[in-house]
Amino acid sequence: MVTATRPVAVLVGPPGSGKSTIGAALAATLGVDFHDTDAAIESQQGCSISDIFVLEGEPAFRALERAEVARAVGAESGVVALGGGAPMEPATQEVLGDHVVVFLDVGIADAAKRVGFDGSRPLLAINPRAAWTKLMNERRPTYERVATHRIDTAGRSVDDVVADIVERLGASS
Template sequence: MVTGERPVVVLIGPPGSGKTTIGQALAGALDVAFHDTDAAIEADQGCSISDIFVLDGEPTFRALERAEVARAVEAHAGVVALGGGAPMDAETQEVLDGQVVVFLDVGIADAAKRVGFDASRPLLAINPRAAWTKLMNERRPTYERLATHRVDTAGREVDDVVAEIVSLLGGGQ
């Protein structure tokens, strides 16, 4: 279903920044729906993102991701959370142009506590701390460039982060 409505906000950031947890709470606070593009891809494909990486390769996953982000931004009027690598794609960057984008920033210590750096994160499977740091160093300039707002989630309660985002959005809808 394509509605032509824009998301209230699109959340971007690295693994462990809280995109799903904060996105769900933010959607509740704003009384809108929540859409996680990674979860949508897994539901559509009937397998985990990790399995898609292993069975079909990263290029296949990135193509699925690109299509899902474009569909979600076109059709979803609530809070949309993107996978950590989605904003690196040039076509996805174009889709995000003109959207309200919040970059959820986090340091490695908090990210490690949140995601545990397990096998469900295919790009972090080998030497997860070094891989996360490398990914973040590569991705940070893009996250910052695309962001309308940057919100640090490190060491903060979900409700505090949600309150800050609601304030940045002008107090809600």
């Protein structure tokens, strides 16, 4: 069992990269808690992120997200998964500065299979494939800049990706 006073790893990446699935499996492997900031926001607000976007707008969601990410990286001791847009915020980039950040990279073919592009993701609601590609092109430099490690998840099993992350975490300690 790993004991820490800060996250063992913070996962970042685009929609469909596997942050929630891989994060939960990684936490189980390491014997630590898993915290998904999007799930925490939905629980706190009592509605989905899509509903927050529609009812309150993206700026309101981003404010909630900044606060939850800052809280999580300061208080959670396991694996923390951030929403895809969270690292784009300068305040979030600042709080990630001294943490182990794992960028889960993925191509559109695998992301489409995982996400389904069903419209439940507000920034992908219109022309989801084109929107995902545009988001990824805009976000990739930031994901790469904040990351301690980049892990390609395309075509790989959850267990394989988790093993790769565990190996990299061991090399970082």
